[in-house]
Amino acid sequence: MLNKTYCSAVYGINACTITVEVIVSTGLHYYIVGLPDNAVKESLRRVESAITSCQLHMPRQKIVVNLAPADLRKEGSSYDLSIAIGILASSGQMTNELLADYLILGELSLDGSIKPIRGILPITLQALKEGFKGLILPQENAKEAAIVRGVDVIGVENLSQVVDFLNHRIKIEPTKVDIQNFFHTNTANYDVDFSDVQGQENIKRALEIAAAGGHNLILIGPPGSGKTMLAKRLPTILPPLNMTESLESTKIHSVSGNLKTKESLLTTRPFRSPHHTISDVAMVGGGSNPLPGEISLAHHGVLFLDELPEFKRSVLEVMRQPLESRQITISRAKLTVDYPASFMLVAAMNPCPCGYFNHPEKECICGSNTVQRYLSKISGPLLDRIDLHIEVTPVLFDQLSTTRKAEDSRTVRNRVIQTREIQKERFDSFPNVHCNAQMSTQLTREICQVDEAGRKLLKTAIERLSLSARAYDRILKVARTIADMERSKMIENHHLAEAIQYRNLDRETWGGKF
Structure with a gap:
């Protein structure tokens, strides 16, 4: 039968x-x-x-x-x-x-x-x-x-x-979950906090800008300057996941088998930190039975790449397309699947193999050619896709030993949420755009208007730093975020100036354009 x-x-x-x-x-x-x-x-x-x-x-x-x-x-x-x-x-x-x-x-x-x-x-x-x-x-x-x-x-x-x-011999009651209560009681409680970081106020300012606009960033500085510590605290100032984002992220983790047994819904933004020995397939996804890679597991969260130059060149280059399109398509002989990959890229690196190039006190033992080869492991096209380049300097003893309590993550997160609300209202009629970093080139030109003085400032920056068209767009997006943080409808000159200073790796100090 x-x-x-x-x-x-x-x-x-x-x-x-x-x-x-x-x-x-x-x-x-x-x-x-x-x-x-x-x-x-x-x-x-x-x-x-x-x-x-x-x-x-x-x-x-x-x-x-x-x-x-x-x-x-x-x-x-x-x-x-x-x-x-x-x-x-x-x-x-x-x-x-x-x-x-x-x-x-x-x-x-x-x-x-x-x-x-x-x-x-x-x-x-x-x-x-x-x-x-x-x-x-x-x-x-x-x-x-x-x-x-x-x-x-x-x-x-x-x-x-x-x-x-x-066979109707027993009755099993359907499992029920109170989603709202579950979401409320499982709201992000992190083990780390921004208040753990003493000093580094300018770096924390850059991280707040990145969180407020969803921008990618790279931290460059000597060993022990706090790059990894700062990056790991970025999720604590990001806005909480809404229900739609939570379901999208949970689907990916469910398919990959990474969802914990007692965890039915992701309530905190993912933070993925793969080791630099990771393969291309593990990063973007794939295999004979395609599974999501690290860039998809970081969807609606943060992908942190520590010691960026140590990653294989091929691994870094395969991220270029997903950073633009915010999704990855994996094709096999009889199957093609799409995985979402809307993540914030946060990278950290030393300025040279010994780590002390451009250090205010310690002397670098690397030759100029060695420094250039080390920095050139990261391609210009990849750096163009990173909005903020931040130089991290060592923390002074007076800052480390102070008893003054630093600003905590909750306070910073509240400011970030308020800034994101402005962007949410602005992009209400654009279903695939939720923050400034996600604007297309056309939308950037439409929304990020600058006056004549601003255009002259941008022209000078582009000529002196030899910036690409993509870097020009990134500056405008970051400037728009800074303006939003100050509740300014127009992008002022000081907003542009601050955005331009976050292009450290384009400067001659670091060997010029990569």
Whole structure:
């Protein structure tokens, strides 16, 4: 007898419903078709052991399992539970009355227990879209799925529980999550704070500008000057995630398997800090079964690259396109997926191999050619895409030993939120623009108007620093953010002057244009 159950496959950050057709007939062999990978082919062995362990009967007949649509490759172990239920229904051991109402997903252990799977959030959203009554899935995934309103989320622990539920022997209450309360009680509480940083007021000012406008920045300075410490505190002054941003980020982390077991929704902005030995694929995403890379895992958050020149040149160059388009497209022979990648890039580096080039007190032991080779590891096109270049100087003893309390993150964050509100109102009619850093060239020219004196100042800066057209746009965007912080409708000369001074790496001090 033929029976159909339903499960789902994740491609990129979107899900596709898979129909599992099972027929039990005369014969002795097991067949599974529909472009299954090895993990799916092996599922029949797991299913057989799980059925037997739960005191149910595994048919000793010909079993054919078809995963439709047959032209999509099926990967992973999430089909186990759906296949098992299809076999039991086709062999007459349970009713098929509710099979069309639920997506059934989960990996089976040999003892019949059900293990969690990846990508539950996009699967649940697709189930809602296609009108399913609910999902039957591992208990550990239930809270993540319950974020989506409008579908029943039935969390189960073993195969016997699923059979009893579908046979109306037991009743399982759908899992519920109070999203608003969850969002409120899990609001960002960071272990670090801006008040930990003594001195460095000019650097903290630059970080506030970056946070207020969503700008990329690079910190350059000697070892021990506080570059990493400052960068790690940037998320503490960013505006909190709204519900839309939280769902988008959670989908990516769910698909990649990085969502913590007890974490059903991301409530703090991601902060990703990959090691400099990372590969191209790990950075942008990919693989035979494409998964999100670090730039997508940092979506709506911060990607921090410490010791920037130590990263492979190819790794840095693949980020150029995502920094502009804020998404990455990964193409394979039979599959193309898009991952969002709207992140703030924060980089840190020493000015030379020894770290003391241009240091006010310590002498650099590197030759001029060595310094130039070191700096040239970062290409000009990549630097053009970084809005603020900040020189970090060592902290003086008097600043370190002071007992005066520095400004905390909450105070700075409140100012950043107020500035972002101005931008939100400005870009209300532009659905894909939420902050100044996301403006297109055309929009930048339209919004970032300057007077005649401002144009002369920009012309002088471009000629002296040999700035590119892209760097010109970045200056205008940063100046617009500084003006917003001062509640100024127009970009004044001092706003432009401050924005221009944040192009340190374009200056002759650092070896000129890279």
